[in-house]
Each structure stands twice: as structure tokens, then as C-alpha cells.
Amino acid sequence: MRGRPRPWSQPISWKDQNMYAFSYHRPTTLDEAASLIDGRRDAKLLAGGQTLLPTMKQRLAAPGLIVDLARIASLRGITVEENIVRVGAMTRHGDLATDRAIARVFPGLCQLANSIGDPAVRNRGTVGGAVANFDPAADYPAALLAVDGTIDTNRRSIKASDFFLGLFETALEDGEIITHVSWPVPRRSGWDKFRNPASRYAIAAAFVAEVNGEPRVGITGAGQNGAFRSPDIEAALKAKGFTPDALDGVSLLEDEMNSDIHADATYRAHLVVAMAKMAVARML
Numbered sequence: 001m002r003g004r005p006r007p008w009s010q011p012i013s014w015k016d017q018n019m020y021a022f023s024y025h026r027p028t029t030l031d032e033a034a035s036l037i038d039g040r041r042d043a044k045l046l047a048g049g050q051t052l053l054p055t056m057k058q059r060l061a062a063p064g065l066i067v068d069l070a071r072i073a074s075l076r077g078i079t080v081e082e083n084i085v086r087v088g089a090m091t092r093h094g095d096l097a098t099d100r101a102i103a104r105v106f107p108g109l110c111q112l113a114n115s116i117g118d119p120a121v122r123n124r125g126t127v128g129g130a131v132a133n134f135d136p137a138a139d140y141p142a143a144l145l146a147v148d149g150t151i152d153t154n155r156r157s158i159k160a161s162d163f164f165l166g167l168f169e170t171a172l173e174d175g176e177i178i179t180h181v182s183w184p185v186p187r188r189s190g191w192d193k194f195r196n197p198a199s200r201y202a203i204a205a206a207f208v209a210e211v212n213g214e215p216r217v218g219i220t221g222a223g224q225n226g227a228f229r230s231p232d233i234e235a236a237l238k239a240k241g242f243t244p245d246a247l248d249g250v251s252l253l254e255d256e257m258n259s260d261i262h263a264d265a266t267y268r269a270h271l272v273v274a275m276a277k278m279a280v281a282r283m284l
Contacts, residue, residue: 020062028071036067038175047129083185089128089178108189115193117200128178134170137201141227142218146207152180166225186211190283192275203263204271208279222268224258233276244277
């Protein structure tokens with residue numbers, strides 16, 4: 001706001017704030033939401049708002065249409081059956097973190113959800129929103145890649161290995177809406193995360209699981225292209241067994257790591273192995 005501060009009793013107009021004008025809708029059905037964004041390249045879906053709203057405030061996004069999914073009941077809920085955890089896209093992180101059915105069969109996923117942000121973020125942010133955005137430090141992609149999870153949309157089902165394409169890039173097409181995210185339940189799993197103390201995003205984090213007797217490891221926060229599987233860590237665990245000591249001597253290529261003001265590539269390469277060791281310990 002330019003000029004002198006005005007009294008709190010005097011309202012601030014959009015013009016004063018230099019905000020972008022947009023249309024806002026809160027549909028109650030998935031079909032209605034899909035019809036609203038059909039053909040609208042300037043449309044954005046609002047799930048928890050933990051990414052969209054900050055980017056709008058920073059003038060990094062200026063959608064002409066916002067479609068809020070909060071009233072679509074079919075996009076919420078958690079089911080655990082036939083060794084599959086299926087989570088509605090509009091399910092909050094906090095609901096997943098405290099779900100007793102998941103805690104019994106898939107504790108690593110509860111650990112992951114409980115490490116996201118702070119209580120305010122966990123009670124507003126949604127699973128589908130985090131997956132759709134594919135932030136390079138997002139947590140769920142590591143677990144989805146590790147156990148070969150599935151992302152369901154209003155049009156199709158997409159395997160995690162085909163869904164995450166690169167930084168902030170996914171296989172979602174125009175007009176496509178995530179409805180559910182599913183994880184096959186591994187025999188055992190563990191998660192650990194080295195957080196940025198301010199944002200609580202992962203500087204490096206590892207999700208380790210045993211799937212059909214084989215080690216599967218998903219990494220986030222460290223890779224130049226977002227979350228990824230780590231064949232080197234998986235090979236060491238397969239050769240030496242599921243123990244933290246199995247990863248002694250494992251080193252990852254620094255060229256594949258992200259480097260920024262929080263941690264350079266060398267440090268991140270070290271952190272990935274350290275977090276994988278911690279995740280194995282939690283798994284055991």
C-alpha cells in the first residue's frame with residue numbers, strides 16, 4: 001500500500017492493494033469443478049492454498065479464475081483395504097498424520113505427514129494440492145515413488161513414476177483434477193527429514209520401504225529435478241540387509257544434487273545418505 005498508513009477502521013480496496021482481479025467459485029461436485037476450468041488456461045484450483053495464496057501475494061501468479069475444491073465431499077476421506085491406503089485429494093495432512101488405521105499398517109506414511117510444516121500448515125494443506133504442485137522439497141512424492149503409488153484424476157490413473165516429470169511439472173493435463181492418491185502398503189517403512197528451520201521444507205529427506213522383500217528408497221529436497229528413487233542406496237540395502245550400517249561408504253553424485261543458500265550440493269549428497277540411515281533405523 002502506497003502513501004500514509006490509514007486508520008484500521010477505513011477499508012482497503014483492491015485498487016489500493018494493487019491486487020489482480022479474478023473470479024471465485026466454490027462448486028459442490030467434481031463435474032461442476034471440471035466444467036468451470038474447462039478451456040480456461042487462466043484457471044487455478046484452490047485446495048489448501050498453502051502454495052497458491054503465497055504465490056499470488058508475491059505477484060508470481062495471477063489467475064483469472066479460482067475454483068475452490070473445499071465443498072466437494074467426494075474428494076475427502078481415507079480408506080485402508082486390501083493393502084492399499086487411498087486418500088482423497090482434499091484430505092488434510094493432519095488427518096492423514098493422525099489416522100489410526102494408517103498408523104497400524106503404514107506408520108512411515110504417518111511419520112511423513114506429521115513432519116510437514118507446522119500444525120497450521122497440516123490443518124490447512126491437502127494431500128492432492130501438495131502432489132499436484134510437485135515442489136522440489138515436497139514430501140509425498142518420495143513415498144509415492146518408493147512404493148510405486150498411484151495418482152487418480154477425474155480422467156485416469158497415473159503411476160507415480162509417470163506422474164512426476166520435473167520441477168513443478170507433472171503429467172496433469174489441462175482440466176484434469178486429482179481425486180485420490182493411493183499407496184500400496186509395504187511390509188515396513190521409515191521416514192526421516194532434515195528440515196529448513198524456518199519453512200520446515202526438506203533440505204533432504206528419505207523414505208525407505210520394504211516392498212516384496214526388496215528395498216525401495218525415495219528422496220526429496222535434494223535432487224535438481226525434485227523427488228527421485230536412489231538406486232545406489234537401494235543396492236547397498238539389498239546387498240547388506242536393512243540396517244543403517246549397510247549404508248556406510250555409500251556416496252551419491254554431487255552433480256545430481258540441488259545447491260542453494262541453505263545447502264550446497266556436497267552437503268546435500270551427504271545428508272541424503274544420513275537421512276536414509278535414520279529412516280532405516282525408524283523402520284526397524
